[in-house]
Amino acid sequence: MTKIWSLVSCHILIIFLNTSASSASVDYSSDPYVQLFQQYLRINTTTTISDLTPAVQFWQELASSQDLELQKHEYVPGYPVLVIKWPGVDPSLPSIVLNSHMDVVPVNEAEWKYPPFAATLDSDGVIWGRGTQDMKSVSIQYFLAMKELKQNNVTLLRDVYMTLMPDEEVGSVSGLRLFKESPEFTALNVGCVMDEGAAAPLPVYGMFYQDKAIWQIEVTCYGEAGHSATFPASNTTATGKCRYVIDKFLNYRDQQHAISETATLLKSGLFTAINLNKIRAGTANNVVPQSVSLVFDIRLATELNTTAFELQMNSWLAEAGSGINMTFLQKNKQSARTVVSKKNPYYVAIQSAASNLGITIVPIVSPGSTDARHLRLQDVPAFGFSPLANTPTLLHTDNERLNVTTFLNGIEIYKEIITSLANIPASKTNKLDVQSLVVQSEFN
Ligand SMILES: *[C@@H]1O[C@H](CO)[C@@H](O)[C@H](O)[C@H]1NC(C)=O
Ligand SMILES: *[C@@H]1O[C@H](CO)[C@@H](O)[C@H](O)[C@H]1NC(C)=O
Numbered sequence: 001m002t003k004i005w006s007l008v009s010c011h012i013l014i015i016f017l018n019t020s021a022s023s024a025s026v027d028y029s030s031d032p033y034v035q036l037f038q039q040y041l042r043i044n045t046t047t048t049i050s051d052l053t054p055a056v057q058f059w060q061e062l063a064s065s066q067d068l069e070l071q072k073h074e075y076v077p078g079y080p081v082l083v084i085k086w087p088g089v090d091p092s093l094p095s096i097v098l099n100s101h102m103d104v105v106p107v108n109e110a111e112w113k114y115p116p117f118a119a120t121l122d123s124d125g126v127i128w129g130r131g132t133q134d135m136k137s138v139s140i141q142y143f144l145a146m147k148e149l150k151q152n153n154v155t156l157l158r159d160v161y162m163t164l165m166p167d168e169e170v171g172s173v174s175g176l177r178l179f180k181e182s183p184e185f186t187a188l189n190v191g192c193v194m195d196e197g198a199a200a201p202l203p204v205y206g207m208f209y210q211d212k213a214i215w216q217i218e219v220t221c222y223g224e225a226g227h228s229a230t231f232p233a234s235n236t237t238a239t240g241k242c243r244y245v246i247d248k249f250l251n252y253r254d255q256q257h258a259i260s261e262t263a264t265l266l267k268s269g270l271f272t273a274i275n276l277n278k279i280r281a282g283t284a285n286n287v288v289p290q291s292v293s294l295v296f297d298i299r300l301a302t303e304l305n306t307t308a309f310e311l312q313m314n315s316w317l318a319e320a321g322s323g324i325n326m327t328f329l330q331k332n333k334q335s336a337r338t339v340v341s342k343k344n345p346y347y348v349a350i351q352s353a354a355s356n357l358g359i360t361i362v363p364i365v366s367p368g369s370t371d372a373r374h375l376r377l378q379d380v381p382a383f384g385f386s387p388l389a390n391t392p393t394l395l396h397t398d399n400e401r402l403n404v405t406t407f408l409n410g411i412e413i414y415k416e417i418i419t420s421l422a423n424i425p426a427s428k429t430n431k432l433d434v435q436s437l438v439v440q441s442e443f444n
């Protein structure tokens with residue numbers, strides 16, 4: 001990793017050559033931007049089991065190639081949080097933060113067409129590897145966009161920070177959740193955060209302004225047990241009680257599913273998604289089990305009254321009989337939303353960049369949840385955006401991959417967005433109360 005920078009400094013804007021559909025015939029293998037991306041993908045940063053030192057070195061080298069300061073904060077040993085500062089003209093103004101995470105989810109290597117950490121570029125111009133979509137592409141795009149802006153002497157009014165997190169895929173408990181509470185975070189004087197979005201096979205770009213909060217519950221039903229030659233009433237057995245509970249939850253699920261079928265892809269905040277993901281019971285084939293336990297994963301509709309919903313769940317359990325209890329494995333606060341209207345100068349700046357680029361950015365609720373939700377709960381305006389239109393959604397899947405053209409195009413998109421955000425005039429944010437740019441839920 002010693003010569004990263006010399007590779008990058010002579011990049012040619014190959015995307016401008018892509019005027020016909022024959023992009024596959026362009027050989028990207030010697031493109032320095034593609035090579036930099038591949039280099040990062042080849043660092044195995046599988047969450048919690050990988051040593052992130054090589055990734056830290058990679059970023060340290062890139063930062064120093066640009067004469068930039070990289071700060072490393074380790075709130076928990078082994079979980080480095082990196083901050084790279086690109087100074088703007090007026091450091092007194094609220095800054096722009098480009099957040100991403102270094103870690104990736106585990107792979108099932110046997111299912112991959114190419115090795116998941118080889119970053120193979122195929123003859124169609126597609127790069128295969130864990131992290132191509134989620135989200136090493138975005139980190140590299142942020143960096144290359146900033147590097148080009150600097151090289152082109154583009155003046156940015158506000159400080160821009162790149163922040164890189166160690167453990168987003170396992171809940172950010174050692175990374176962002178500690179960082180956002182730290183004096184180091186306060187010192188960034190954050191105006192707005194850009195974080196990850198998701199790829200979609202659509203010609204438009206979705207941008208998350210709100211997430212769906214996650215609840216996970218475990219319901220355990222206890223009942224009459226014994227030899228299978230005994231024959232207790234269904235409603236006194238663990239399985240009979242659980243049948244009742246399952247029916248209630250799945251009936252509710254069916255109602256919510258019907259809503260999801262009428263909601264468009266862009267309206268996933270309208271319904272509560274419930275999945276029964278674990279059922280545990282039984283010791284032997286001829287023994288009536290003493291207990292059955294069920295794990296439900298629940299993604300709350302953004303306007304769900306959580307108090308009322310919890311009362312509803314409790315009443316289902318009460319109806320099912322005695323000897324049933326429920327524990328929360330995860331109980332997150334109902335999510336906050338970043339304002340997406342003319343009242344938010346950061347949103348306006350992003351839409352103005354989209355208009356310059358001739359692309360459509362649609363504000364949407366994320367069907368899942370990202371680091372940005374922790375920031376919004378702290379009244380920090382945050383958006384989730386990955387420049388991955390016309391791209392199959394392969395986050396966390398086998399054979400995650402990304403079209404090189406899309407990757408390179410994303411650099412141009414970020415150049416425009418970052419320039420627009422970092423040059424919002426001081427007058428537009430001087431009297432802004434960040435809390436007015438984030439709306440907290442009334443149900444927390
Ligand atoms: C990659 O993207 C370009 C531009 O959208 C498209 O022309 C090309 O067909 C894509 N290649 C693959 C293999 O999907
Ligand atoms: C990636 O790193 C993890 C942790 O060290 C390891 O368990 C896994 O086998 C590695 N995967 C590959 C494909 O090298």
Ligand SMILES: *[C@@H]1O[C@H](CO)[C@@H](O)[C@H](O)[C@H]1NC(C)=O
Pocket residue numbers: 151152153
């Ligand atoms: C940027 O500024 C430097 C120093 O003034 C100059 O050498 C360089 O040519 C400029 N680059 C561009 C793209 O204008």
Ligand SMILES: *[C@@H]1O[C@H](CO)[C@@H](O)[C@H](O)[C@H]1NC(C)=O
Pocket residue numbers: 233235236321
């Ligand atoms: C269980 O079901 C029987 C009928 O099969 C009914 O008489 C009884 O009241 C029920 N018990 C409970 C606790 O619901």
Ligand SMILES: *[C@@H]1O[C@H](CO)[C@@H](O)[C@H](O)[C@H]1NC(C)=O
Pocket residue numbers: 305306307308311442443
């Ligand atoms: C939520 O539901 C609870 C219980 O039904 C109710 O008391 C409360 O007023 C509701 N909250 C809001 C904000 O509607």
Ligand SMILES: *[C@@H]1O[C@H](CO)[C@@H](O)[C@H](O)[C@H]1NC(C)=O
Pocket residue numbers: 220222323324325327
């Ligand atoms: C759940 O209820 C059962 C039966 O009432 C009780 O024995 C058990 O300790 C409870 N478990 C938890 C985790 O509260």
Ligand SMILES: [Zn+2]
Pocket residue numbers: 101134135168196
């Ligand atoms: Zn991610």
